[in-house]
Amino acid sequence: MTKPKPTQCFKHKLQKSIEIIATFFTPYLVDQSLRQKIYAIYVKGDFNQLATGAALLVPNHHSWWDAFLLWRVMKRLKRPFHAIMDDKGLAQFPFFKHLGVISHKDIRQALRLLQGGEVLVLFPEGALRPAAKVTEIHRGLSYFAQKSTTPIHPLAIRTVMRGADKPEILLLLGSPLKPDQASNFISVMNDLLETIDQDLAQSNPEAPPQGYDIWQTAPLRWDIRLGQLFKPFRSR
Numbered sequence: 001m002t003k004p005k006p007t008q009c010f011k012h013k014l015q016k017s018i019e020i021i022a023t024f025f026t027p028y029l030v031d032q033s034l035r036q037k038i039y040a041i042y043v044k045g046d047f048n049q050l051a052t053g054a055a056l057l058v059p060n061h062h063s064w065w066d067a068f069l070l071w072r073v074m075k076r077l078k079r080p081f082h083a084i085m086d087d088k089g090l091a092q093f094p095f096f097k098h099l100g101v102i103s104h105k106d107i108r109q110a111l112r113l114l115q116g117g118e119v120l121v122l123f124p125e126g127a128l129r130p131a132a133k134v135t136e137i138h139r140g141l142s143y144f145a146q147k148s149t150t151p152i153h154p155l156a157i158r159t160v161m162r163g164a165d166k167p168e169i170l171l172l173l174g175s176p177l178k179p180d181q182a183s184n185f186i187s188v189m190n191d192l193l194e195t196i197d198q199d200l201a202q203s204n205p206e207a208p209p210q211g212y213d214i215w216q217t218a219p220l221r222w223d224i225r226l227g228q229l230f231k232p233f234r235s236r
Contacts, residue, residue, distance in 0.1 A: 030068050030099065031075075035216065038065065039166035041072070042212035044199075045155075045173030051077050054117045054150045055176075058141060060189055061123040062131040063159040069169060070121050071099050073155075076215065082113050083121035084140075114148035124185065131158070133190045142182035151176040154185060156192035163206035166218070170196050170209065 034041070050057065050073075057073075059066060067083065074081040082100045090096060090103060102109060114120050122144065124137035145152050154174040159167050174192050177184060203209040208217075 030071055034065070034068055034072060037166060038169055038216065039164040039218050040168045040208065040214065041069070041171070041216040042168065042209055043073075043171040043173070043215050044212045045171070047073065047077065047173055049173075049176065050074075050119060050153060051079065054114050054148065055119045056114070056141070056145055056148075056150050056152045057081070057119055057121045057155060058124060058152055058185065058189075059121070059155040059157050060134055060193065061125045061128055063157065063169075064128070065159060065167075065169065066123070066157055067096060067099070067101070069157060069171065072215070073171070074119060079119055081119040081121055082110065083123075084110055085123075086126075111144065111147055114144060114150050120144065120150075133193065134186050137186060141185060145177075145179035145182045149179050151178065152182060152185065153177075154189050154192060156189060156196055158193065158196045158200070160200065162200070163204075164218070170200070170212065172196050 049055075057070065059070065067085075070081065070083060080100060082102055083096075084104050084106075085096060085101045086104045090101065110120055122141055124141040125134060126138050141152070144150070153176050156172040156174070158170045160170070162168055172192050172195060174188055177188065199209045199211065208214055
C-alpha cells in the first residue's frame with residue numbers, strides 16, 4: 001500500500017484544522033453579527049413547545065437573516081437543529097454547514113434526523129421571497145411531516161425598519177399543525193404575518209411592540225448616544 005505524499009498529508013491536516021476552527025467560531029461570528037447589525041429581536045409564542053421531541057420548524061423566508069435567527073432560537077432552547085438548503089446556497093455560504101445546515105439532496109438523512117427526535121428547519125418557499133404574503137410552497141413540507149409523523153410549527157418572521165437606526169425583527173410562533181394539516185400551512189402563516197403587521201401598526205415605533213418578549217436589544221440607540229455626546233455643548 002502506497003503511503004500518502006507529505007503534501008497530501010499537510011493539505012488533509014490543514015483542511016481538518018480549518019473545519020475545527022470553523023465549527024467553534026462560526027456560532028460566535030453569527031451571534032456577533034446579529035448583535036452588531038440588528039437593533040432588536042422580539043418574540044411571541046410558546047417556544048417551550050420546541051424544547052423537546054422531534055419537530056418541523058417552518059418559517060417564511062423574507063430576509064437574509066432568517067437562518068441566523070433560527071440558530072438564535074435553537075441556541076436559546078439549548079437544542080441542536082438542522083436545516084435544509086439547496087446546493088447553490090451552500091456553495092455561496094459554506095459556513096452554514098457549521099450551523100447544522102445540510103444539502104437538499106440529503107433527504108434520507110433529514111428524515112432520519114426527524115425520526116430520531118431532532119428539530120428540522122424547512123423553508124418551504126424554497127428561496128428568498130418579497131416581504132408579503134406566502135403564496136406557494138414546495139411539497140417537501142407535506143412529505144417530511146407525513147413520513148416522520150412530526151408536528152409542524154409555523155414561525156412567522158418580519159424584519160422591519162422603525163424608529164431605530166438598525167433593523168428590528170419580530171418572531172411569532174403559531175400553534176403546531178398535525179402532520180396531515182400541511183395543506184393549511186399557507187393560510188396559517190399568512191394569518192401570523194398579518195398579526196405581526198397589526199401589532200406593528202398599533203405600536204410606538206420607538207418602543208418594543210406590546211406583548212412581545214425581548215430577546216435582544218441594543219443598550220442605547222445611536223441617535224440618543226449622539227445626543228448625549230453633544231448635550232454639554234447645547235445653548236442654555
